[in-house]
Amino acid sequence: KLVVLASASPRRLEILRNAGLRFEVVPSWFKETLDKSLFKAPHEYAVETAKQKALEVARRMPLKHLKTPDVVIGADTI
Incomplete structure (x- = not known):
């Protein structure tokens, strides 16, 4: 499965890696x-x-000839 994190946040990267x-x-x-x-x-x-x-x-990846992801994780904080 292709899992994509739709963020460049270092903290979110760390959370998913951990x-x-x-x-x-x-x-x-x-x-x-x-x-x-x-x-x-x-x-x-x-x-x-x-x-x-x-x-x-998720919509952009196929247009850029990238593999369609199975899961895309989006996040936001307030």
Whole structure:
């Protein structure tokens, strides 16, 4: 299985490595411009941002002739 981390965060890399996961890093190009006022709670904004980061990478990889990932991990903090 191809697992991709949609982030260049050194901390997220460390967490996944410490968990023993094998993965590739493909940083997301998603622009974090979601309107925070549209979300009822801060965690909803973070979840949606993480989802959009993962989707951007998942959609871009086949266009760049890279193997389609089985799992893309997106993350965000607030």
